[in-house]
Amino acid sequence: MVPRPSPDERLSSWLGRLARLYSMPAEALLAHCGLGRFSVRELEWRLGVGEGSVLAGRTGMTVEGLRRLTFDEITPQARLMIAAASRYVCPRCPAGLHRKATAFPWNFWCDEHGVRFGGRAGTGLDARLPQTQLTRLDPSARSGALRLADWAQGKEEGAPAVPALLDLLTTRHRRSSPPSLAEQPI
Ligand SMILES: [Zn+2]
Structure with a gap:
């Protein structure tokens, strides 16, 4: 029995729900699938083809469906x-x-x-x-x-150019406050 992933659900969430169904921690579930050397977080970041097929085979999901649960689309930075x-x-x-x-x-x-x-x-x-x-x-x-x-x-399409960004970041949004004696260097 495998729960269907919800829209935009992350892999750790889905694996956690699956593991709870069988009253085991997610790591134990991975070990049971032969993926004990991986942490949930590692797989959630990058699901390799090999790990994807193993997990897909054990859960009846497609590798593509599993990959949608990962942060595959996120750049390293x-x-x-x-x-x-x-x-x-x-x-x-x-x-x-x-x-x-x-x-x-x-x-x-x-x-x-x-x-x-x-x-x-x-x-x-x-x-x-x-x-x-x-x-x-x-x-x-x-x-x-x-x-x-x-x-x-x-x-990066549609991103503001660096000069435009600098303009925005350095725009004064408030008038400067009047000088105060307390702020003067002694
Ligand atoms: Zn909501």
Whole structure:
């Protein structure tokens, strides 16, 4: 018996659900499949053809279907951004289900449910900023998330040129405050 992967589910989540069905840790399940020398995290990052076929053979999945659960599309420079466990929690996703989107720091919404993620320990953005402010920030956050997702996948089309980026980053967003005596060097 093998659970069907949910949309955008990550391999560690799916393997965890499968292993729980048989009351064993995911590592034991891998060992049972003859993949004991690999960690779940390694396979989730890159599923080699050999490991993919072994796992596919044991679970009735296709190698392609398994590879969709991995972070295969992510370039090595963005690898550090992938959290080992979910960074965020969707209030509507079933407990124990971890989607790839929750691994990246720039995603703030669950695409399946269209709701804002919460923090893992009740420290989500909702707890820090008022709704009105969050709604004002949403459009920029969404375009930033799209841009960063492209970067993580090595897609550079549409990226702002370096001078344009520097312009944006060095623009003054506030007037400088009047000089204060306390800030003067002695
Ligand atoms: Zn959700």
